[in-house]
Amino acid sequence: MTIAKNQNKTLAWVLLIILTLIWGTSFILIKRSLLSFSAAEVGALRMFTAGIVLLPIAIRNFKKVQGKNWGSLFIIGFLGSFIPAFLFAKAETNLDSSLAGVLNALTPIFVLIMGALLFAQKFSKSQVIGIIIGFLGTSFLVFAGSYGSLSTLNLYGLFVVLATICYGLNANVIKYRVVGLSALTITSISLGMVTPIACIYLVFFSDVVQQVLQEPEARVSLIYVSVLGVMSTAIAMGLFNKLIQITNPIFTSSVTYLIPIVAVFWGLWDGEILLVGHYLGMSGILIGVYIANQKKF
Numbered sequence: 001m002t003i004a005k006n007q008n009k010t011l012a013w014v015l016l017i018i019l020t021l022i023w024g025t026s027f028i029l030i031k032r033s034l035l036s037f038s039a040a041e042v043g044a045l046r047m048f049t050a051g052i053v054l055l056p057i058a059i060r061n062f063k064k065v066q067g068k069n070w071g072s073l074f075i076i077g078f079l080g081s082f083i084p085a086f087l088f089a090k091a092e093t094n095l096d097s098s099l100a101g102v103l104n105a106l107t108p109i110f111v112l113i114m115g116a117l118l119f120a121q122k123f124s125k126s127q128v129i130g131i132i133i134g135f136l137g138t139s140f141l142v143f144a145g146s147y148g149s150l151s152t153l154n155l156y157g158l159f160v161v162l163a164t165i166c167y168g169l170n171a172n173v174i175k176y177r178v179v180g181l182s183a184l185t186i187t188s189i190s191l192g193m194v195t196p197i198a199c200i201y202l203v204f205f206s207d208v209v210q211q212v213l214q215e216p217e218a219r220v221s222l223i224y225v226s227v228l229g230v231m232s233t234a235i236a237m238g239l240f241n242k243l244i245q246i247t248n249p250i251f252t253s254s255v256t257y258l259i260p261i262v263a264v265f266w267g268l269w270d271g272e273i274l275l276v277g278h279y280l281g282m283s284g285i286l287i288g289v290y291i292a293n294q295k296k297f
Helices: 002-033 039-064 067-091 097-118 125-144 156-177 183-204 208-214 216-246 249-253 255-269 276-292
Strands: none
Touching (some): 002 039, 002 067, 002 097, 002 216, 002 249, 002 255, 039 067, 039 183, 039 208, 039 216, 067 156, 067 216, 097 125, 097 156, 097 255, 097 276, 125 276, 183 216, 208 216, 216 249, 255 276
């Protein structure tokens, strides 16, 4: 029993590190994808490539899903992957990729809030303090905008905040509402349920095919968004779901402690500039998330 527990603990940390690297890189991939495609096209392409990659697995595991899990799986696919894919792409049309990565660190806070509001989880004193500090940090980043001036409200940061709310609900649904399914089954089926929506949009409401056929730059952006879909959605969501199953939503969402480090590194490498207001906001978010995850304060 102790050996199995230690193995799970080791696996959990390995998965956490892998997810950090994958998701920390996703923000620069979104930025590169937006060079040729609109935010909606990037979101749809991301979902389409992820769903296609996992389609064989979804077909193989289709019969394993019982009636009571179908609704939860749709919520996981729609709120845990589909909607955030569009929100992050929209945010980065007017928000540096590094700042989007930092705002993503709010996820553990919304895991706590959603757990308390919808799943009868209780707040501790440290969690309340952490939530307050985290939101103060968010305010700095949202009002700092892209130039570090606190006089400018950058509403695009709120798209990321909304995405983290979706993630917070998603983590709790996976932990408390899905019964008897493997992480791979959850990921493949949930993404398979929303892939047709992305496909309909791409075929009937976008000109992605023409762009790829006619513009060399679009083909390069397609490579970026395909890597985004396969790595940051298909593979990463499978690892994330597995991590939730062997630990808990709070530990799993703590991957967002480390994601900003990778995201900021890529952003600075790409020429993004972070000023005092940005660093104050980032510090507030990370400190708040850290305190919120402490059992005692």
